[in-house]
Amino acid sequence: MGKILKRPKGFFETFDRKPGTDQRVTHYCPGCGHGRVHKLLAEAMEELEVIDRSIFISPVGCSVFGFYYFNCGNIQAAHGRAPAVATAASRSNPDSIVICYQGDGDLAAIGTAEILHAANRGENMTVIFVNNAIYGMTGGQMAPTTLEGQITATTPLGRDLANEGYPMRMAEIISQLHAPVYVAREAVSDVKSVMKAKRSIRKAMQSQKDHKGFSFVEILATCPTGWKLDPIESIQYIEKEMKEQFPIKVFKDVISEREPKAKHYPSTKKEDIFAAVNLVENVDLFPRDQEFIDNFSEQRFRIAGFGGQGVLMAGTTLAYLAMEHGLETTWLPSYGPEMRGGTANCHVILSNKKIGAPMVETPNVLIALNLPSYDQFEPLLESGGLILVNSSIIERENKRDDVTTLRIPMNEIAESCGVRAAANMAALSAYLTYSKLMKIDRLVTLIKHNFKKRDLIDKNIAVIEKASEYVTKHYL
Amino acid sequence: MFKEFIKGNEAIAKAAALAGCTQYYGYPITPSSEIIHAVADYFPKFGGTFVQAESEVAAINMAFGAAACGKRVMTASSSPGISLKQEGVSYLAGAELPCVIIDIMRAGPGLGNIWPEQGDYHQIVKGGGHGNYKTIVLAPNSPQEMCDFTILAFELAEKYRGPVYVLSDAYTGQVMEPVIFPDEVKKEKRQDWAIYGDKESSGNVVYSIQMNTVEQEKVNLRLDKKYREIEKCEARYEEYLVDDAEMIVVSYGISSRIAHSAVDSLREEGFKVGMFTPKTLWPYPVNRLKQLSEKCRSFAVLELSNGQMVEDVRLTVEGKRPVDFYGRMGGAIPSQEEVIGVFKDFYNKY
Ligand SMILES: Cc1ncc(C[n+]2csc(CCOP(=O)(O)OP(=O)(O)O)c2C)c(N)n1
Ligand code: SF4
Numbered sequence: 080m081g082k083i084l085k086r087p088k089g090f091f092e093t094f095d096r097k098p099g100t101d102q103r104v105t106h107y108c109p110g111c112g113h114g115r116v117h118k119l120l121a122e123a124m125e126e127l128e129v130i131d132r133s134i135f136i137s138p139v140g141c142s143v144f145g146f147y148y149f150n151c152g153n154i155q156a157a158h159g160r161a162p163a164v165a166t167a168a169s170r171s172n173p174d175s176i177v178i179c180y181q182g183d184g185d186l187a188a189i190g191t192a193e194i195l196h197a198a199n200r201g202e203n204m205t206v207i208f209v210n211n212a213i214y215g216m217t218g219g220q221m222a223p224t225t226l227e228g229q230i231t232a233t234t235p236l237g238r239d240l241a242n243e244g245y246p247m248r249m250a251e252i253i254s255q256l257h258a259p260v261y262v263a264r265e266a267v268s269d270v271k272s273v274m275k276a277k278r279s280i281r282k283a284m285q286s287q288k289d290h291k292g293f294s295f296v297e298i299l300a301t302c303p304t305g306w307k308l309d310p311i312e313s314i315q316y317i318e319k320e321m322k323e324q325f326p327i328k329v330f331k332d333v334i335s336e337r338e339p340k341a342k343h344y345p346s347t348k349k350e351d352i353f354a355a356v357n358l359v360e361n362v363d364l365f366p367r368d369q370e371f372i373d374n375f376s377e378q379r380f381r382i383a384g385f386g387g388q389g390v391l392m393a394g395t396t397l398a399y400l401a402m403e404h405g406l407e408t409t410w411l412p413s414y415g416p417e418m419r420g421g422t423a424n425c426h427v428i429l430s431n432k433k434i435g436a437p438m439v440e441t442p443n444v445l446i447a448l449n450l451p452s453y454d455q456f457e458p459l460l461e462s463g464g465l466i467l468v469n470s471s472i473i474e475r476e477n478k479r480d481d482v483t484t485l486r487i488p489m490n491e492i493a494e495s496c497g498v499r500a501a502a503n504m505a506a507l508s509a510y511l512t513y514s515k516l517m518k519i520d521r522l523v524t525l526i527k528h529n530f531k532k533r534d535l536i537d538k539n540i541a542v543i544e545k546a547s548e549y550v551t552k553h554y555l
Numbered sequence: 556m557f558k559e560f561i562k563g564n565e566a567i568a569k570a571a572a573l574a575g576c577t578q579y580y581g582y583p584i585t586p587s588s589e590i591i592h593a594v595a596d597y598f599p600k601f602g603g604t605f606v607q608a609e610s611e612v613a614a615i616n617m618a619f620g621a622a623a624c625g626k627r628v629m630t631a632s633s634s635p636g637i638s639l640k641q642e643g644v645s646y647l648a649g650a651e652l653p654c655v656i657i658d659i660m661r662a663g664p665g666l667g668n669i670w671p672e673q674g675d676y677h678q679i680v681k682g683g684g685h686g687n688y689k690t691i692v693l694a695p696n697s698p699q700e701m702c703d704f705t706i707l708a709f710e711l712a713e714k715y716r717g718p719v720y721v722l723s724d725a726y727t728g729q730v731m732e733p734v735i736f737p738d739e740v741k742k743e744k745r746q747d748w749a750i751y752g753d754k755e756s757s758g759n760v761v762y763s764i765q766m767n768t769v770e771q772e773k774v775n776l777r778l779d780k781k782y783r784e785i786e787k788c789e790a791r792y793e794e795y796l797v798d799d800a801e802m803i804v805v806s807y808g809i810s811s812r813i814a815h816s817a818v819d820s821l822r823e824e825g826f827k828v829g830m831f832t833p834k835t836l837w838p839y840p841v842n843r844l845k846q847l848s849e850k851c852r853s854f855a856v857l858e859l860s861n862g863q864m865v866e867d868v869r870l871t872v873e874g875k876r877p878v879d880f881y882g883r884m885g886g887a888i889p890s891q892e893e894v895i896g897v898f899k900d901f902y903n904k905y
Contacts, residue, residue, distance in 0.1 A: 098766050
């Protein structure tokens with residue numbers, strides 16, 4: 080049986096990759112079903128004229144050496160992962176015919192997740208599932224498809240359904256999913272079933288050629304060595320025992336109903352990729368002022384409040400402004416579970432030197448948009464620092480008198496301009512005005528540059544101006 | 556100029572596209588998920604491939620398939636997900652396939668938490684998967700380096716045909732800083748070993764199985780030769796104030812940012828301390844570190860771990876200089892006061 084008589088062109092002339100002396104025969108045991116299935120595949124490749132376009136994925140199992148035989152591109156995958164490898168092979172080469180060849184341990188045990196999800200995505204591939212009800216390669220252990228009572232190396236008393244569960248009917252399972260277009264179970268026992276199996280394989284591959292998506296052909300195959308039967312008895316075992324558990328049937332055929340799947344080819348044009356990743360050429364918003372940079376003394380912020388108050392954005396805006404002025408800057412957000420319970424805070428550093436740790440342990444500026452943040456961060460402030468408190472919702476007095484505390488009705492200012500969400504802009508404007516770090520028109524320029532909606536820009540500018548006036552009137 | 560104020564994780568996604576990466580397979584996990592979010596947004600827009608895989612195991616094996624087909628491919632995850640990927644990494648190394656893998660480290664073991672840690676050093680730098688292999692490991696400490704090292708990772712992966720890691724952490728992934736992106740897109744080249752599903756490539760085969768000990772050892776020796784070459788050519792590091800340093804602080808990634816602040820403060824107080832920051836963790840920059848050990852009195856290693864990289868420092872200086880270690884775990888970040896105090900103690904010991 081190891082000998083292949085009329086060699087289809089899907090096979091190499093001689094199996095030069097196979098070590099040893101006789102490179103005309105396969106490595107399979109006499110009477111092994113793999114050899115028969117291989118032959119059907121090689122014939123189908125030839126008949127459909129897809130040999131050069133084919134990519135054969137070998138699994139881990141007795142067919143791990145599939146690449147000795149098939150005269151096409153070959154990839155050998157990790158145990159059970161062939162459908163994942165095939166997924167990428169198919170997407171990488173949309174015009175190829177990807178044959179994902181797997182045994183029952185590979186597909187129905189270790190690779191259950193990979194096969195189900197490749198099927199569910201409807202990957203354009205043909206899966207050939209060789210069900211021999213045993214682990215051939217590793218010495219005849221139980222497979223998920225092993226029959227009730229079947230003796231294997233790991234079920235010495237026969238498969239006990241109570242302990243080992245039931246033979247898994249993979250074709251039935253796969254056929255329940257929407258995406259697959261063709262799901263069938265065949266056998267390679269007698270001549271008639273072999274012919275039928277071949278028609279199924281061809282149908283699956285033709286459908287893939289037409290880019291219809293995922294096909295699955297399960298094939299009941301012999302493993303005389305694992306079953307400890309001779310080749311003739313093995314064929315009878317399929318006929319009498321296996322077919323009872325695993326009915327030969329086309330479970331699903333919706334090939335003609337489905338439209339071909341789209342093929343995707345990536346662009347290599349620079350402008351397409353820059354557009355896709357939103358990279359746009361910088362415009363210098365402000366002229367570089369070296370004196371400003373040289374005289375800048377490091378500012379370390381914590382900005383905190385409720386989620387939705389624009390806390391994180393206040394931080395990024397400040398940092399962006401600094402970046403546009405040629406300063407070094409970093410912004411680090413609170414994230415994950417920290418964000419639950421509706422609070423948010425960020426660390427921002429502006430400096431004229433390379434910044435080390437991005438964490439701000441002792442801020443010299445705190446912007447507290449709500450009471451919990453005020454309570455949490457007021458004690459951390461560096462002596463002589465500055466706190467901007469959102470007095471619209473924070474009533475308590477300051478506990479620290481070694482820092483400057485400005486009370487700004489940020490919510491009121493924002494609401495009076497028609498944008499409740501702009502309390503953060505009121506805070507930034509107040510900070511810039513009081514610290515005299517830079518004129519507020521710099522912030523206005525940035526808002527005009529970064530914001531998309533005209534109406535929002537105007538309202539935010541109104542907030543910025545109003546907050547600045549408030550600070551000038553009450554604190555300067 | 557293409558300058559952006561951007562998160563480290565997002566910089567990775569953009570850089571990958573500029574490096575000519577057209578395929579990404581991944582599974583979400585905090586604190587790496589900004590990468591998968593960004594890729595899901597960007598890649599389909601230029602016809603690239605993005606698949607949210609069913610697991611990290613599937614994702615790395617999809618990456619294996621894409622790499623076998625000559626595609627520039629990337630996958631990203633964080634510590635628990637990287638543990639799952641190790642099978643695939645070993646296969647990539649065995650089959651000599653280029654692939655870029657990002658690890659945004661979080662705290663462990665087990666599910667741990669999502670705060671920054673550097674506890675994956677052993678898993679990433681010393682192997683992780685089975686068998687005799689090495690992976691180049693790049694260690695960025697800023698969003699700019701997230702960008703630059705991602706691009707470099709694709710170059711090195713292709714040059715040496717193997718998986719390359721970018722090993723970073725939760726904070727370097729989350730932090731936003733200005734990043735200057737290159738003004739070009741690298742082009743994928745046709746590889747003479749890859750599978751393209753056409754006549755020209757139909758004679759190619761990608762596998763890692765070897766029939767016998769002789770063949771397997773030949774492969775091992777060939778790989779080893781390649782690894783020696785990488786050790787010779789690709790070690791990268793940065794140093795700061797080492798010339799007159801009595802004590803040199805060795806740290807990487809986010810720890811090196813913490814150490815940098817501490818070193819600046821200590822210098823202001825007159826302590827002669829400097830910094831050595833490996834940018835490749837394998838190959839470890841042993842030659843330069845050895846030279847430095849001739850000059851300084853001692854080394855201090857800072858990591859967010861139980862002491863993993865410190866082993867490489869000790870191996871390198873071969874007991875000629877004392878090497879002290881300080882680490883925090885669980886996602887805890889040492890305060891400046893704490894680090895400065897520890898460094899002073901280390902300094903004053905000798
Ligand atoms: C991760 C992993 N686990 C286990 C193995 C060992 N192993 C190799 S093949 C195999 C089972 C093969 O059985 P099957 O898929 O039914 O293929 P067959 O040999 O019967 O064709 C096992 C368990 C492996 N190679 N890798
Ligand atoms: S052990 Fe079974 S499956 Fe494997 S080659 Fe022999 S007969 Fe075929």
